[in-house]
Amino acid sequence: MILHIDMDAFFASIEQAINPRLRGKPLIVGSRKSRLHTVVCAASYEAKAYGIDSGMPTSEAFRLCPQAEFVAADQAKYIWTSEQIFQLLGNYGFPLIYSSIDEFQMDITGCQNSLELARIIQDEIRKSLNIGASIGVAKNYLLAKLASKINKPNGIAIISEENLEAVLAGLAVSKLCGIGLATETIMEALGIKTCLDLYQKPCQFLESHLGKNGVNFYLALHSQDRFDPNPKEETIKSVGHSYTLARASQNRGFIQGWIRLLSEMVGRRLREKSLGAKTVHLWLAGPEIEHFGQQVTYKEPTHDGFEIYLRAIKILKKSGPQIPKIRGLGISVKSLFPAEKYFLLKEDIKRRDLTEALDLINNKFGDWSIYPAVISLAKTRPKS
Numbered sequence: 001m002i003l004h005i006d007m008d009a010f011f012a013s014i015e016q017a018i019n020p021r022l023r024g025k026p027l028i029v030g031s032r033k034s035r036l037h038t039v040v041c042a043a044s045y046e047a048k049a050y051g052i053d054s055g056m057p058t059s060e061a062f063r064l065c066p067q068a069e070f071v072a073a074d075q076a077k078y079i080w081t082s083e084q085i086f087q088l089l090g091n092y093g094f095p096l097i098y099s100s101i102d103e104f105q106m107d108i109t110g111c112q113n114s115l116e117l118a119r120i121i122q123d124e125i126r127k128s129l130n131i132g133a134s135i136g137v138a139k140n141y142l143l144a145k146l147a148s149k150i151n152k153p154n155g156i157a158i159i160s161e162e163n164l165e166a167v168l169a170g171l172a173v174s175k176l177c178g179i180g181l182a183t184e185t186i187m188e189a190l191g192i193k194t195c196l197d198l199y200q201k202p203c204q205f206l207e208s209h210l211g212k213n214g215v216n217f218y219l220a221l222h223s224q225d226r227f228d229p230n231p232k233e234e235t236i237k238s239v240g241h242s243y244t245l246a247r248a249s250q251n252r253g254f255i256q257g258w259i260r261l262l263s264e265m266v267g268r269r270l271r272e273k274s275l276g277a278k279t280v281h282l283w284l285a286g287p288e289i290e291h292f293g294q295q296v297t298y299k300e301p302t303h304d305g306f307e308i309y310l311r312a313i314k315i316l317k318k319s320g321p322q323i324p325k326i327r328g329l330g331i332s333v334k335s336l337f338p339a340e341k342y343f344l345l346k347e348d349i350k351r352r353d354l355t356e357a358l359d360l361i362n363n364k365f366g367d368w369s370i371y372p373a374v375i376s377l378a379k380t381r382p383k384s
């Protein structure tokens, strides 16, 4: 059994948790540059009630709700909070993985009362960080993720053998992540409208009409997932983070912001494991491009989030002068080496000391009060 935890309006909830003045109000989290000419990075539930959602131009958002509050996005804060939640969840003793910055999955096989466990987890996150989470439980990753969306916000839903068909019948197939416009069109022609339609098609049928993609959908819906109970540290071949946006966006600044955030998360994971990576892989998915993935390999390994970001941006530029509409994106790094072994240039040493200082502060004094210091340190890093 898989338990999927999805934070509710994550960035906006964090801002509201820190600043009581923003609680209960429509809140837009956006780019630092200009509040009127950027894209909504996150919206509080009060803002969502006006029809505002992430990926929307802020000009449109302020038209819908002129009185909305505005806060500039602060990635360091969101990554830090994400890691606090990861640590908190780790204490439950179940195998745990990052699904994205605001989503986590636990293998709770053997747990007698998953509903009770979900309630306890929800309460603990609320008590320690004052932000809400929605939780889904099901036999595999995909269904658990779908379940977490059913009763949002602050919801819990379990997809069991008994209610499986009823739940899937109520969900449009477009709700499944990873379905591009082209795939959706083919499915429509095949009469697949709901997730149940897809669930009930035999594997062979899906393979003959949708190819490898069809088989993947079949497996994702029908499998009984378990985590590897003994993942060996030395077998780690890649480290990655990905994110699915609420709606597709073509805004370069917004997409680059997400690439930066994912790069910083990957960098921290590498430093935790004392590894450096030579290869950076960027993948993008969107309604027009379905999937785009490319990688670059450098002579010098790195574990610096900013450097990983710069390398990923070089790949992004290859996708053309105009960014395609992007809905999902991910950064992963490969060709991993023990970090001590490579030669560091003076500039790199300076930056390494700075990132290590940041990690130290974040790990040791994990408290909201440290934030101003962390942010001012972060500002001394090169501008993106």
Ligand SMILES: [Mg+2]
Pocket: 006, 007, 008, 009, 010, 102
């Ligand atoms: Mg979320």
